[in-house]
Amino acid sequence: METLGYLIDGFGVALAPHNLMFALIGAFLGTLIGALPGLGPANGVAILIPLAFTLGLPPETALIMLTSVYAGAMYGGRISSILLNIPGDEPAMMTCLDGYPMAQKGKAAEALAISAIASFMGSLIATIGLILLAPLLAKFALTFGPAEYFALFVLAFATLGGITGKNPVKTILAAAIGLMIATVGIDSTGTQRYTFGVLELYEGVDFIIAIVGLFAISELLFFIESRAGGGKGPMKVNKLSLSWKEIGSIFPTTLRGGVLGFISGVLPGAGASLGSFISYTLEKKILGSKGRFGEGDPRGVAAPEAGNNGASSGALVPMLTLGVPGSGTTAVLLALLISMNITPGPMMFTQNADIVWGVIAALLVGNFLLLLLNIPLVGIFVKLLSVPPKYLLPIVTMVAFVGIYSISNSAFDLYFMVAFGVAGYILRKLEIPLVPIILGLLLGPEMEKNLGHALTLSNGDWSVLWSSGLSITLWALAIIGLVLPVVVGPILRRRMRAAQDNVE
Amino acid sequence: MKCNDRVFGLLMLVLAVAYGWGATQFPEPFGGGEAIGPETFPLLLAVVLALSSLYLIVKPDPGSKWPPMRTGLELLIAVVVLIAYVLLLQPLGFIITTTLAVGTLCWRMGAAPIRAYVTGLIAGIVVYFLFTIGLDLSLPLGVLSVLEGS
Numbered sequence: 278m279e280t281l282g283y284l285i286d287g288f289g290v291a292l293a294p295h296n297l298m299f300a301l302i303g304a305f306l307g308t309l310i311g312a313l314p315g316l317g318p319a320n321g322v323a324i325l326i327p328l329a330f331t332l333g334l335p336p337e338t339a340l341i342m343l344t345s346v347y348a349g350a351m352y353g354g355r356i357s358s359i360l361l362n363i364p365g366d367e368p369a370m371m372t373c374l375d376g377y378p379m380a381q382k383g384k385a386a387e388a389l390a391i392s393a394i395a396s397f398m399g400s401l402i403a404t405i406g407l408i409l410l411a412p413l414l415a416k417f418a419l420t421f422g423p424a425e426y427f428a429l430f431v432l433a434f435a436t437l438g439g440i441t442g443k444n445p446v447k448t449i450l451a452a453a454i455g456l457m458i459a460t461v462g463i464d465s466t467g468t469q470r471y472t473f474g475v476l477e478l479y480e481g482v483d484f485i486i487a488i489v490g491l492f493a494i495s496e497l498l499f500f501i502e503s504r505a506g507g508g509k510g511p512m513k514v515n516k517l518s519l520s521w522k523e524i525g526s527i528f529p530t531t532l533r534g535g536v537l538g539f540i541s542g543v544l545p546g547a548g549a550s551l552g553s554f555i556s557y558t559l560e561k562k563i564l565g566s567k568g569r570f571g572e573g574d575p576r577g578v579a580a581p582e583a584g585n586n587g588a589s590s591g592a593l594v595p596m597l598t599l600g601v602p603g604s605g606t607t608a609v610l611l612a613l614l615i616s617m618n619i620t621p622g623p624m625m626f627t628q629n630a631d632i633v634w635g636v637i638a639a640l641l642v643g644n645f646l647l648l649l650l651n652i653p654l655v656g657i658f659v660k661l662l663s664v665p666p667k668y669l670l671p672i673v674t675m676v677a678f679v680g681i682y683s684i685s686n687s688a689f690d691l692y693f694m695v696a697f698g699v700a701g702y703i704l705r706k707l708e709i710p711l712v713p714i715i716l717g718l719l720l721g722p723e724m725e726k727n728l729g730h731a732l733t734l735s736n737g738d739w740s741v742l743w744s745s746g747l748s749i750t751l752w753a754l755a756i757i758g759l760v761l762p763v764v765v766g767p768i769l770r771r772r773m774r775a776a777q778d779n780v781e
Numbered sequence: 782m783k784c785n786d787r788v789f790g791l792l793m794l795v796l797a798v799a800y801g802w803g804a805t806q807f808p809e810p811f812g813g814g815e816a817i818g819p820e821t822f823p824l825l826l827a828v829v830l831a832l833s834s835l836y837l838i839v840k841p842d843p844g845s846k847w848p849p850m851r852t853g854l855e856l857l858i859a860v861v862v863l864i865a866y867v868l869l870l871q872p873l874g875f876i877i878t879t880t881l882a883v884g885t886l887c888w889r890m891g892a893a894p895i896r897a898y899v900t901g902l903i904a905g906i907v908v909y910f911l912f913t914i915g916l917d918l919s920l921p922l923g924v925l926s927v928l929e930g931s
Binding site: 444494497504682 | 789863887918
């Protein structure tokens with residue numbers, strides 16, 4: 278019942294008027310970011326981090342706002358899947374399968390409303406799962422020594438590519454580059470490393486600059502290349518007519534989807550793509566001939582949306598309890614924590630209990646806000662979809678510049694950001710994933726510290742890294758995480774594509 | 782198009798060697814050699830990077846195509862605009878540089894020139910007042926600061 282007490286305290290934090298206001302702003306901005314073309318959730322949260330700083334928000338408020346943005350972006354992302362058959366990101370692919378046919382039949386409003394309800398249920402179930410599981414995991418993680426932590430970090434990198442990842446070697450390479458950037462600066466012993474005497478590098482590379490550069494600027498360059506600046510024509514949505522009976526009929530589907538999504542969100546490497554995929558396929562199996570999947574069955578919209586949102590809340594479990602994010606967006610949230618001087622990981626549950634539980638409560642509150650926001654306001658978000666990227670992306674880039682400039686007032690940081698943007702563009706062209714680079718930048722110092730502690734305790738004997746049962750398990754999982762995608766990945770990807778093709 | 786990965790792998794291999802060599806040049810920290818020094822972790826990373834780039838050189842993926850010359854030029858223009866934006870931010874002030882930078886980018890992305898620069902001007906003015914009045918942050922006013930005194 279300890280948890281319940283904390284949770285009530287958490288609601289005290291989350292329901293404080295100014296926090297509630299920022300949660301509402303965050304939810305609105307998040308849906309906007311999700312709905313706007315060319316702005317992924319990780320990208321959007323990254324651009325908003327400097328703004329959270331310039332507003333001078335206290336840590337819990339900043340976190341509450343950005344978790345609401347995170348949740349909102351998941352809501353917003355489905356709009357283009359349903360109306361345009363263009364998934365904003367990989368997990369949204371499955372929503373296209375039945376969402377787009379529904380829209381074509383003139384039931385776009387119903388599809389959007391159903392997906393909002395399913396998203397809500399998925400997040401709600403996963404947040405309850407988070408409340409139950411996170412304290413247990415945090416308690417367990419307290420038994421980790423430095424060697425186990427080192428292995429855990431390796432596991433995080435190994436599984437980051439996810440089960441649908443392509444080339445694990447490129448993930449490793451990207452992780453190494455990120456970790457190498459993290460070693461720039463003055464280290465704990467006072468040694469200057471790779472600073473080349475440049476004063477601005479003494480404190481290391483600011484990861485917020487790196488994140489905004491890699492995501493936002495490279496996105497601009499990609500749009501210029503693909504000449505997709507024109508945008509889509511205006512869209513109309515029919516009037517909503519949804520009966521309680523119809524909502525009731527998708528209820529069991531959302532329950533199953535939410536639970537499955539949560540599990541795949543918590544598991545390292547599974548992630549939201551798998552969450553929505555499994556939920557959809559299972560639903561199709563269970564209902565079989567009773568459903569009309571692929572032709573616009575409401576349950577075909579509800580299942581992947583519940584799975585997708587369940588997974589994104591589930592992904593917060595490893596981020597909050599172990600300090601190890603499982604996705605790009607949670608990595609960006611981790612960046613916020615670190616830059617607010619909060620050390621993520623099990624200690625956070627005891628040292629910053631108010632922040633952790635405030636954020637968890639804010640997730641619940643944010644979900645209600647999103648549901649209330651999304652059903653009546655969906656028309657506004659639909660209109661946003663037709664904002665042409667040729668106006669939008671330059672403005673977004675400018676806001677990113679102003680955000681970074683307002684933190685540091687230094688032109689050097691801005692040049693650095695442009696350089697990261699160009700590098701990000703080239704790396705994406707080479708299909709080198711960017712998220713491991715970010716994660717390397719974030720986890721580098723902790724990883725080195727734990728390696729140092731482990732080796733100092735063992736007097737320099739490297740075998741200490743795999744001497745306990747727990748660390749061996751973690752290493753084994755890491756190896757499985759790297760090898761499995763090579764074997765299973767192509768099959769899964771083919772199936773997802775096959776399902777997609779069937780519709781078209 | 783397998784040369785993409787090969788060239789990149791080669792570059793990364795050079796980086797790994799240079800980075801690893803750099804690590805061996807660190808001065809020994811105060812208090813003498815411990816089990817782990819500032820060079821241990823970088824050396825480990827150099828080895829990981831070297832091995833993975835060797836793999837890329839040996840087994841490259843089929844790479845994606847690079848943009849044709851014209852698009853490449855557009856990309857170059859965009860990067861130059863961004864650099865010029867930073868360069869001119871202090872002397873010309875936020876509103877003018879933003880008008881120029883956002884306008885040029887919109888225009889190069891396919892908007893009609895007049896609409897593009899008007900978008901830039903509006904965005905610049907709105908963001909300027911949002912930041913200076915709303916958030917109490919100072920953005921450079923540049924040459925427009927003569928207006929402020931009056």
